[in-house]
Amino acid sequence: RKPYHPKAPSGGSNWVMWVGNMPNDATQDEANIFFGASNQDLLEMSSTSGGSPEAGIESIFLILQSHCAFVNYTSELHLQRALSHFHGRPFRPGGVKLVCRVRRKAEEMKSGVGGQRGLGLHRKWVEEHVLNPTSNVSFDANDDNGGRSSPSISTTSTLLATYFPARYFVLKAMTKSDLQLSVNLSLWATQTHNEFVLDQAFRTSKDVYLVFGANKAGEFHGYANTAKPQWGTPFKVQWISVQGLPFHSTRMLRNPWNKDREVKVSRDGTELEPLIGKQLLDLWDVSP
Numbered sequence: 001r002k003p004y005h006p007k008a009p010s011g012g013s014n015w016v017m018w019v020g021n022m023p024n025d026a027t028q029d030e031a032n033i034f035f036g037a038s039n040q041d042l043l044e045m046s047s048t049s050g051g052s053p054e055a056g057i058e059s060i061f062l063i064l065q066s067h068c069a070f071v072n073y074t075s076e077l078h079l080q081r082a083l084s085h086f087h088g089r090p091f092r093p094g095g096v097k098l099v100c101r102v103r104r105k106a107e108e109m110k111s112g113v114g115g116q117r118g119l120g121l122h123r124k125w126v127e128e129h130v131l132n133p134t135s136n137v138s139f140d141a142n143d144d145n146g147g148r149s150s151p152s153i154s155t156t157s158t159l160l161a162t163y164f165p166a167r168y169f170v171l172k173a174m175t176k177s178d179l180q181l182s183v184n185l186s187l188w189a190t191q192t193h194n195e196f197v198l199d200q201a202f203r204t205s206k207d208v209y210l211v212f213g214a215n216k217a218g219e220f221h222g223y224a225n226t227a228k229p230q231w232g233t234p235f236k237v238q239w240i241s242v243q244g245l246p247f248h249s250t251r252m253l254r255n256p257w258n259k260d261r262e263v264k265v266s267r268d269g270t271e272l273e274p275l276i277g278k279q280l281l282d283l284w285d286v287s288p
Contacts, residue, residue: 013058013072015079020099023091024064031060034091035071035082056082070103121257122156125273126163160204167201168277169194170266173214179221182212183242187234188224194269195231202226209281210237211272213264220245220264223281241284253280 036057056078061070073079079102087100171190173179182188188210190198201208211223222242229235247264254260257273263280266272272280 013074015073015076016103017071017073017079017082017086018101018103019069019071019086020067021091021096022062022064022067022069022098023095024067026062026064026069026091028060028062030091031062031069035060035086121271121273122160122164126159129275130163157200157204160200164205164274166207166209166274166278167205168209168211168272168274168280169198169201170211170213170263170268170270170272172266172268173212173221176214176217176221179212179214182237183222183239185234186236186239188237189234191268195229197269197271198226198229199231202229209240209277211277211280213266218247220247220250220280223284243284245283249283250280 056073056075058072058074060072063069071082073082083100083102086098088097090097171188171194173182198208208226209223210226212221213219214221221244222239224237224239227236227238247262250263253263253276255263255266255270255272255276258266258270263272263276
């Protein structure tokens with residue numbers, strides 16, 4: 001991936017330890033030494049199995065903005081011994097004690113954009129806002145099936161094309177400099193697990209709006225529309241606004257499709273309920 005969107009951690013291991021309270025200036029070398037060589041039990045276990053001292057660790061990913069790390073292990077035994085050893089120990093002498101727990105695959109599927117899948121959010125929205133005669137929402141169905149959908153489409157795609165001419169997603173960057181580079185280049189690259197949903201949105205909706213933010217920035221950076229993406233590579237985006245929108249201006253907006261949390265509380269790829277998405281974009285028009 002290009003520098004304006006760093007590669008996301010791989011989730012290939014089935015035995016992952018999440019580590020909290022990591023110092024935000026920890027280095028990769030420190031982490032490799034601490035987790036790879038500090039546990040004498042793991043060293044002994046690896047040596048008796050004929051492997052190297054680091055045989056129990058596949059990889060270590062630091063997410064320093066969130067003060068955490070993910071350590072991928074090669075077996076359940078390595079994971080459990082690491083949990084027993086590292087939980088409650090400081091990363092550095094005199095530092096804050098680490099909090100360690102198992103990171104399950106099921107947790108990943110239920111978090112962020114993964115947690116929105118399989119819930120029938122779009123079907124329920126149509127039933128509530130379009131088919132419900134008591135709804136006060138004025139809505140014109142899209143008679144031309146969205147203009148981008150293929151001739152052979154599923155019932156789900158038909159519903160999306162008919163009732164969702166515009167869809168809204170929040171995309172997150174690690175730093176504001178990543179976003180500024182995207183503005184300069186009019187390019188973006190998303191994580192693999194977002195590509196299916198964004199591709200479906202592009203094929204079935206006339207407009208796909210991307211609202212951008214960066215970790216710890218305290219604001220949305222701006223929003224853009226998409227050209228036709230080519231997945232797996234950076235794709236073109238047309239920035240509509242690059243004016244920062246502080247989170248205190250969006251406090252009144254909560255996303256029913258994300259457990260009614262404030263819109264600022266979104267993971268990379270979270271979809272916004274259409275009425276809330278439209279209201280969020282409208283705030284840029286009135287922002288001083």
